[in-house]
Amino acid sequence: MRPRAYGQYCGFARALEVVGERWAMMIVRDLLVSPKRFSDLQQGLPRIPSNVLTSRLKQLEGAGVVQRRAVSRAQGGGVVYELTPYGAELDDAVIAIGRWGAKRLGDPRPDEIITPDSICMALHSTFRPESAGRTHARYEVHVGPVTVYAIVRDGAVNVGKGPLENPDLVIEAGPAFRALMAREITPEQALKTHVIGIQGDPKYLTKFVQLFRI
Amino acid sequence: MRPRAYGQYCGFARALEVVGERWAMMIVRDLLVSPKRFSDLQQGLPRIPSNVLTSRLKQLEGAGVVQRRAVSRAQGGGVVYELTPYGAELDDAVIAIGRWGAKRLGDPRPDEIITPDSICMALHSTFRPESAGRTHARYEVHVGPVTVYAIVRDGAVNVGKGPLENPDLVIEAGPAFRALMAREITPEQALKTHVIGIQGDPKYLTKFVQLFRI
DNA sequence: CTGGATCCCTCACGATACTG
DNA sequence: CAGTATCGTGAGGGATCCAG
Numbered sequence: 155m156r157p158r159a160y161g162q163y164c165g166f167a168r169a170l171e172v173v174g175e176r177w178a179m180m181i182v183r184d185l186l187v188s189p190k191r192f193s194d195l196q197q198g199l200p201r202i203p204s205n206v207l208t209s210r211l212k213q214l215e216g217a218g219v220v221q222r223r224a225v226s227r228a229q230g231g232g233v234v235y236e237l238t239p240y241g242a243e244l245d246d247a248v249i250a251i252g253r254w255g256a257k258r259l260g261d262p263r264p265d266e267i268i269t270p271d272s273i274c275m276a277l278h279s280t281f282r283p284e285s286a287g288r289t290h291a292r293y294e295v296h297v298g299p300v301t302v303y304a305i306v307r308d309g310a311v312n313v314g315k316g317p318l319e320n321p322d323l324v325i326e327a328g329p330a331f332r333a334l335m336a337r338e339i340t341p342e343q344a345l346k347t348h349v350i351g352i353q354g355d356p357k358y359l360t361k362f363v364q365l366f367r368i
Numbered sequence: 369m370r371p372r373a374y375g376q377y378c379g380f381a382r383a384l385e386v387v388g389e390r391w392a393m394m395i396v397r398d399l400l401v402s403p404k405r406f407s408d409l410q411q412g413l414p415r416i417p418s419n420v421l422t423s424r425l426k427q428l429e430g431a432g433v434v435q436r437r438a439v440s441r442a443q444g445g446g447v448v449y450e451l452t453p454y455g456a457e458l459d460d461a462v463i464a465i466g467r468w469g470a471k472r473l474g475d476p477r478p479d480e481i482i483t484p485d486s487i488c489m490a491l492h493s494t495f496r497p498e499s500a501g502r503t504h505a506r507y508e509v510h511v512g513p514v515t516v517y518a519i520v521r522d523g524a525v526n527v528g529k530g531p532l533e534n535p536d537l538v539i540e541a542g543p544a545f546r547a548l549m550a551r552e553i554t555p556e557q558a559l560k561t562h563v564i565g566i567q568g569d570p571k572y573l574t575k576f577v578q579l580f581r582i
Numbered sequence: 583c584t585g586g587a588t589c590c591c592t593c594a595c596g597a598t599a600c601t602g
Numbered sequence: 603c604a605g606t607a608t609c610g611t612g613a614g615g616g617a618t619c620c621a622g
Binding site: 158159160161162163164165166167168169170172174175176179180183199200201218240243244246247248249250251252253254255256257258259262263265266267268269272275276279368 | 377378379381388389390397414432457460463464465466468469481483486489582
């Protein structure tokens with residue numbers, strides 16, 4: 155049941171043996187955002203067969219990357235899967251991969267979906283700490299049916315799913331969101347052509363494209 | 369002939385579609401060190417079937433990650449494969465993955481080999497710029513039959529295969545090399561028990577374990 | 583309802599042999 | 603040297619079914 159080995163005594167090869175199989179890193183990506191139930195993972199990764207999800211979770215658990223935790227009956231029972239501290243250390247790698255992939259992310263293909271977790275990952279990986287300085291900003295972002303938030307503070311970003319209380323800026327976006335973050339269009343153009351809608355001070359949108367940039 | 373899609377409009381998922389298939393990242397890892405011929409890649413990745421190598425190179429070429437370059441007849445003819453500038457930007461991701469994998473890299477399994485490229489990658493990914501300061505040091509490292517060098521200068525490292533002229537320190541190591549870099553043994557212990565041999569000033573070995581650390 | 587297990591089919595991977 | 607050809611196996615994909 156163990157994944158195939160690469161036969162090299164090398165940290166990189168070992169890492170790929172653990173998280174290099176199909177779907178494994180996608181599961182880690184989603185779990186980096188928050189712990190999840192089996193069915194949450196299925197929902198976030200709609201194309202993964204259930205047997206493959208089962209198999210990957212077992213392998214990741216065996217490798218010490220993921221752990222199961224029982225949920226109290228009061229909260230619905232069952233189990234959630236979460237990253238171990240060791241698994242959570244994959245964040246740098248996941249962010250680096252996501253940043254590279256975002257560079258040539260064109261427009262969505264017809265059958266592609268957008269999940270809250272992927273948006274969270276995208277905000278995380280495109281965040282530029284060097285542009286943050288002492289900025290404190292609270293963003294709520296709507297992309298299609300997805301709502302996520304990003305709180306920038308002390309040179310770091312905290313992202314999560316759902317709405318936010320007292321946001322400095324609410325951004326309503328569609329496909330133009332990527333173009334905005336890639337600087338293919340300016341905030342002014344985006345607002346004038348109404349491909350992006352906001353509630354709040356437009357200055358925060360200007361700051362946004364400095365903070366998050368593909 | 370295209371790899372399977374993940375069906376998500378997400379930079380991370382796109383990246384995995386390009387370099388997420390088995391062997392693809394390993395090829396990138398080796399090409400990050402230097403351009404290579406088909407047979408060089410086979411030698412560095414002994415377990416890859418030739419048809420899979422052919423297939424991966426074509427996919428990576430199609431994705432703009434790898435390019436073929438003809439070699440002049442005077443240099444042996446044929447073609448070499450090298451990363452495009454876009455492909456070379458994978459270095460951050462590869463280093464992040466390698467660093468994570470090195471954390472729990474135990475002792476070598478019986479059938480595992482060590483290649484020059486994997487050592488180069490390891491030195492790259494374990495390098496700590498914050499420990500370099502104004503250090504200028506030239507290391508030649510022998511691990512088993514493999515010889516590589518690392519030149520630290522201006523807070524950066526340059527690694528490559530082969531011996532070095534006028535090295536400050538020559539390190540002769542076996543399996544203890546990993547233990548040394550992981551700080552499981554001290555340089556003094558390593559020298560006293562002769563699991564590591566050096567030619568040069570031992571101070572450079574002390575500096576080495578600060579510069580390169582798992 | 584969650585959290586899987588089972589079946590079947592296909593195709594990518596792997597091993598080996600062979601060629602321009 | 604730089605691949606192609608062929609073929610067997612097993613992992614991935616998709617649907618369905620089942621236990622708590």
